[in-house]
Amino acid sequence: MSTTENAIASAEAHSAHNYHPLPVVVATADGAWMTDVEGRRYLDMLAGYSALNFGHGNRRLIDAARAQLERVTLTSRAFHHDRFADFCTRLAELCGMEMVLPMNTGAEAVETAVKTARKWGYRVKGVPDGMAKIIVAADNFHGRTTTVISFSTDPEARADFGPYTPGFEIVPYGDLTAMRAAMTENTVAVLIEPIQGEAGVLVPPPGYLAGVRELTRERGVLFIADEIQSGLGRTGKTFACEHEGVVPDMYLLGKALGGGVVPVSAVVSSAAVLGVYRPGEHGSTFGGNPLACAVALEVIAMLNTGEYQQRAAELGDHLHHELGLLAGGGSVQAVRGRGLWAGVDIEPELGTGREISEKLMERRVLVKDTHGSTIRIAPPLVIGKEDLDWGLEQLREVLRG
Template sequence: MAAAEAHSAHNYHPLPVVIASGEGAWVTDVEGRRYLDMLAGYSALNFGHGHPRLIAAAKAQLDRVTLTSRAFHHDKFAAFCTALAELCGMEMVLPMNTGAEAVETAVKTARKWGYRVKGVPDGQANIVVAADNFHGRTTTIISFSTDPEARADYGPYTPGFTVVPYGDLAALDAAVDENTVAVLIEPIQGEAGVLVPPPGYLTGVRRLTADRGVLFIADEIQSGLGRTGRTFACEHEDVVPDMYVLGKALGGGVVPVSAVVSSREVLGVFRPGEHGSTFGGNPLACAVGLEVLAMLGTGEYQRRAAQLGDHLHGELRGLLGTGAVTAVRGRGLWAGVDVAPSIGTGREISERLLARGLLVKDTHGSTIRLAPPLVITQADLDWSLTQLREALRG
């Protein structure tokens, strides 16, 4: 472990395990110990480690061409954009690499749309966001973060954002003005502890933004692509935003792939040279992304997340009366478990679980996040719950 950190910046505080290989929902460390992965790369590994279909797609493309840049066409690009647009029920796709790049692209898109289509005076566009958000770590994105760890010491901050409480429609309504171009929210706030908004909130956001001529941008980088038991978390309220921001699982845990997906009216504001990325939409990314979309197209993974998620949350709710857990939240195969301070910190519980062969991640001091690959079996899920119960006993 010391060697792993000797020459790397300490911007992470990993658990003391060095992973050497992975298959499905399991990983193996350099000493041969196996662990059940209940974090799944923050949902980037929705299909598990080394899924045969995704690895085969990547290997086949590696033998052909991996990068052309967008200076030229390649034979996977149109198919990927078409398949992703169809999955989202939208018209246009702008591929990028990381989730943060996709959020930055969404911000730029909304501002350009505001100036060119809505008629907002130049330099006056504002975007309304939710407190406790996590959309990435670029200087613009952390400018509208309310997390001191993410924000402190990186100023001066980018203007043009208004922060309102998550789940508060009245506050959102009050914050929208004639220069507002978009409302950017996570349908479920992941980094904040898997916070599910009150019933009707997403419906209210959709109605409000439509009535006020404002774009509704849904950051589904973690919540989308099957994690919550639907293709998109917005579907739980039958809501379709103006724009999806996608990433993580779109690359199958193989390569970084992200995208902004919207209508022709919105994404059509870009002209050549106004936005781009050397690796965005590269052949390798599109080949893997196409296979991800084909797998999602069957509905199998969404159904698994819904069915196993019901089981997971039913079992977790049983911990509420034990004195060890103060709250349980989530949807599908995604949960936030708040641990009572008398039992231990989130980090301490994570370390206890590590010793039991289970990998999880804490957040905000006392919350344990559970987000296993969607390929996990019920037997393995039940085993993980047994380990959690034992770890909470001390």
């Protein structure tokens, strides 16, 4: 057996089968490229679901992590540390907000948002205890905890994990009329993705986000934007909500906030919302640790230049132009997305999304499938135009058969 085959066989034997990865074993990576254990190079067109917006091994981020590793990595929130205040201040400024509650993973940020919205509803809005409702969208993906999958409509994510957590109303994505009808005096929040990533990079109808903002403000309901995948440069702006000039009541951030180095997530909101917490009511051993703060501070500094957002916008225009040409050629049914992020629906007779991903892997391009014959394209924002064009050419060759 080859080194790759041995590694895959060992993983299959000794790890739970909760993932079905492509048969490639990565050993090193740099920028937009990854190299496997056999020395083969692959173009990364997934970027860790946006966790690697700034590429593999970004020197600024590695240097920030290395410097912090030599100082202190963890204190727990039992004590202050010298990176925490700067992190909270700078992230709040980036978001145009006032307060930050740091966690580790995106799912933790979503769980924190659910708890925050409910507590705000009881303490500020005056909802009767135990009656708070949160409106979510069908086909959402907000994580895989038991609470989060309770309001998923994806059978794979939900089946056999009940009993489920109550308190959520599911409405069709993009449908303001349905959202308005679902609202009651006990509704405390609307939780949506500005672009639904796992569902196939679904962009809502024009005016939808602005409509959600208007409706939630009118009804005294929090607008929670899950920007864990869509935020921090991916769509050509710092936040996907900016494309409609919308500022929600709460941002949920993760993935790219850790720069592909460490897991970092955060809930960012106003003092009126996050101020509902008292010591001991919520927390995390690793949330806001010194190493995470040091890396995230560098991410924030990089975003403050605007260069990554501009790059995503410019290369994103090119990406969608090229994919649009494929959509007119009979091999692609539809293309959706914004910035350096696209969902591509392949004609089913050409193969499933998994099969197309495997064929692209054979041509040294790595993407990820989602439902049916859809693949997602989301390269690191540092990808070169020549590399992007090369990757797109491999897609064309695969679709030609």
